[in-house]
Amino acid sequence: MQIPRNAAAVTQLDSSRGFGCPQRYIQGPGEFENIFLYAVEYGQTPLFLIDGGIFPMISARIQAVRDKAGCRYETFPYSGESCMEGVAEIADQVRDLGCDLLIGVGGGKVLDTAKLVSDELDLPRMIVPTAASSDAPAADWAAIYTKEGVHLMGRRTRRSTELVLVDSEIIVHAPSRLFSAGIGDALATWYEARACERSRSHNCVARGYLPTRTALALSRECYDILMREGIQALQDVKAHVVSPQVEDVIEANTLLSGLGFINGGLAAAHGLHSGFSEAHGGERSLHGEKVAFALLCQLVLEGAAEDELWKLMDFLYAADLPLTLEQLDIQPTEENLRIIADKTCNRNSLIHHEPLAVDEDRIRQIVLEANALGHHYLADRQKEGVS
Ligand SMILES: [Zn+2]
Structure with missing residues (x-):
């Protein structure tokens, strides 16, 4: 007997199990020092999208990393919401600067914005939380707000995060x-x-x-x-x-x-x-x-x-x-x-x-x-x- 293809597909979906995750997760004290060594696996010209509130501290740390693995890099402070206007603005920057990898550094809003930009441009991304404050970093999912901060929806990201990198030394110095x-x-x-x-x-x-x-x-x-x-x-x-x-x-x-x-x-x-x-x-x-x-x-x-x-x-x-x-x-x-x-x-x-x-x-x-x-x-x- 021939099973109609569509009917079989629907039946399978209702009872199917699914699992998704980032490609890699690394956690430990001082791991930020290795950030460029990890980055070169995915690109040569990363753009660091950094939480505006900690921009001076994080950019100084990036500058102080001894081994930059030959990367040319750009930094961009972001204090806005995880909103589509912000995503469009950063995507333009990434294109203009010729960057080939997104590295989000900070809290949930910046990390979600980095996920959305990477999806928009189909570029790899690294997610670097600076606090252990929510379930956002390891989730291939982004909350989307209006630019005024009203929550609109959650969206599954099309791409999986290449690497979630957590420096425990940084985490214990957050509030x-x-x-x-x-x-x-x-x-x-x-x-x-x-x-x-x-x-x-x-x-x-x-x-x-x-x-x-x-x-x-x-x-x-x-x-x-x-x-x-x-x-x-x-x-x-x-x-x-x-x-x-x-x-x-x-x-x-x-x-x-x-x-x-x-x-x-x-x-x-x-x-x-x-x-x-x-x-x-x-x-x-x-x-x-x-x-x-x-x-x-x-x-x-x-x-x-x-x-x-x-x-x-x-x-x-x-x-x-x-x-x-x-x-x-x-x-x-x-x-x-x-x-x-x-x-x-x-x-x-x-x-x-x-x-x-x-x-x-x-x-x-x-x-x-x-x-x-x-x-x-x-x-x-x-x-x-x-x-
Ligand atoms: Zn939650």
């Missing part, structure tokens, strides 16, 4: 708040992958596939590292020490968190995060801080047992992460709750990756319930501190 935020973002990875597995939702690889066993295993490893070593690592980062725990948690925050979300999928925590981003005051906290409180909301939604909720709150508290809306600078007003519920439920699909039905009323309920839990927890801790 510890960024490291905490990275822990918050990474902590949600396993819970969201678990929700997607239960609901058989698709991941973020290409057009979306079922997760591989590999993705679930690495999401779980991400969680285990954080629970075991996260708090010690944060203390070490505050002392600017690259300890074995710091190295493990940098890997969890950067590689496992990025691979985990692309391959395991996202659910309520990142869905609610997008709602919090639109609420008044939501722009004042970091991505991972919003994801951390959103994770508490996700567990409330999923009906987690009390000891699981308390275990999570103990961890968030010890990791300097928020447990309430107010700690995110968002007041629980009627208007904010309406914005959060509307964005999360109607203009973003992630919360619908949970294995249960969710509507706007339910979202308001769980956000308020999680907020009350967080207040209760903080009041208890304060009493303990006083007595």
